[in-house]
Structure formats: C-alpha cells, structure tokens
Amino acid sequence: DAGITQSPRHKVTETGTPVTLRCHQTENHRYMYWYRQDPGHGLRLIHYSYGVKDTDKGEVSDGYSVSRSKTEDFLLTLESATSSQTSVYFCAIREADTEQFFGPGTRLTVL
Amino acid sequence: SQKIEQNSEALNIQEGKTATLTCNYTNYSPAYLQWYRQDPGRGPVFLLLIRENEKEKRKERLKVTFDTTLKQSLFHITASQPADSATYLCALRSNTGNQFYFGTGTSLTVIP
Numbered sequence: 750d751a752g753i754t755q756s757p758r759h760k761v762t763e764t765g766t767p768v769t770l771r772c773h774q775t776e777n778h779r780y781m782y783w784y785r786q787d788p789g790h791g792l793r794l795i796h797y798s799y800g801v802k803d804t805d806k807g808e809v810s811d812g813y814s815v816s817r818s819k820t821e822d823f824l825l826t827l828e829s830a831t832s833s834q835t836s837v838y839f840c841a842i843r844e845a846d847t848e849q850f851f852g853p854g855t856r857l858t859v860l
Numbered sequence: 861s862q863k864i865e866q867n868s869e870a871l872n873i874q875e876g877k878t879a880t881l882t883c884n885y886t887n888y889s890p891a892y893l894q895w896y897r898q899d900p901g902r903g904p905v906f907l908l909l910i911r912e913n914e915k916e917k918r919k920e921r922l923k924v925t926f927d928t929t930l931k932q933s934l935f936h937i938t939a940s941q942p943a944d945s946a947t948y949l950c951a952l953r954s955n956t957g958n959q960f961y962f963g964t965g966t967s968l969t970v971i972p
Contacts, residue, residue: 789964791963794959849894852903
C-alpha cells in the first residue's frame with residue numbers, strides 16, 4: 750500500500766468550530782488532493798496541491814482552506830464547520846501521469 | 861455543465877458472467893480516464909488507466925474501452941467472482957489541468 754495516512758480517522762464536532770484534517774505521505778509524490786464523498790455525489794475535489802506552497806481550488810472549495818508547507822503534509826481546514834460539511838474526506842497522492850493513491854478516509858460529523 | 865454518469869447505481873450478476881459498467885461524460889476533453897474500485901469504509905483503489913488515443917486496455921480479467929466520439933468508457937469484468945463485489949468509480953483527468961472528476965459509482969454484486 751502507498752504510504753498515505755489521514756488523521757484523525759473519525760471526528761465529531763459542533764457547528765462553528767474550526768477543524769483541521771491532516772494527510773501525510775511517505776512517497777514524496779508531487780500532487781496531493783482533498784476530496785469529499787457524499788451519497789449521490791460521489792467524490793468531489795475540494796483543493797489540491799502541485800508542490801510545496803502551491804495549491805489550487807477544486808469544484809467544492811467554499812468553506813475550506815488548505816496548506817502545504819512540506820512535501821509530505823497537506824492540511825485541510827474548515828474555519829467554521831457547518832452541518833453541510835458532514836462527510837467522508839479522502840486524501841490522495843499522485844506522481845506525474847499515474848494513478849492516484851487514496852488514504853483511508855476521515856469521517857467528519859458536524860452537529 | 862460538466863457531468864459524468866455511470867450507468868446505474870447497482871448491478872447484480874451471476875458468478876461467472878461478464879459484468880459491464882458504463883461511464884458517460886459530457887463537456888469534457890479528457891486526457892485520460894481511470895477506473896477505481898472502492899470497498900465499504902475504504903478509499904478507492906486504482907484499477908486501470910486508458911488514454912484518449914487508446915481504444916482498449918486489459919489487465920487480467922479486466923478490460924476497459926474508451927470511445928471519445930461517443931464520450932463513453934466501458935469497464936468489463938470477465939468470469940466475475942463474488943470477491944469482485946464492490947463499487948466501481950470512473951474518473952476523468954481534464955487535459956487542461958490537474959483536476960480529476962469522478963462519477964458517482966456503480967455498486968456491483970456478484971451472486972454465487
């Protein structure tokens with residue numbers, strides 16, 4: 750398995766609180782992605798990174814920010830969580846024109 | 861708007877038969893298309909990649925076709941087994957960037 754981990758794996762939080770999810774890789778891959786997966790919508794891209802300090806928005810970026818200060822870590826932050834952000838979040842990594850390797854996911858519940 | 865559709869939410873087939881899953885897209889010019897398998901509670905796992913200039917790709921019991929005129933990819937699993945039961949996702953990479961767009965998936969159940 751590709752060396753990619755996500756933390757925490759499960760989180761329950763309240764509306765209005767900040768939340769940070771972490772994705773860590775040991776593969777030195779250039780690209781890192783954050784997706785959310787919801788019933789009926791499939792996987793949707795939130796943000797992605799193409800290098801240290803280089804990030805770009807995906808199709809559902811509103812309410813989320815990201816940071817990548819090191820090759821191995823990609824952080825996803827919900828500044829003020831809302832119930833609509835209850836979802837399963839997946840991180841993925843990729844090197845050049847190859848497949849994406851996905852992490853195990855983080856199940857986030859916003860009450 | 862951009863859209864990726866997978867033929868049905870659920871597909872049930874008898875063991876030993878060939879499963880055929882469909883991925884249709886509109887308003888994309890994909891550089892390539894990928895197929896992933898996802899088991900409950902886990903992240904997707906890559907299966908096959910097919911580029912815009914390729915018609916067909918095979919890997920063991922898996923076969924993928926890609927028709928850019930029809931804007932469609934077909935994913936076949938031959939001699940299906942109960943262990944093939946999972947959700948299968950197609951994904952496009954646009955030729956204008958590094959973003960990927962996923963279909964909602966087809967849940968396949970292979971009945972012994």
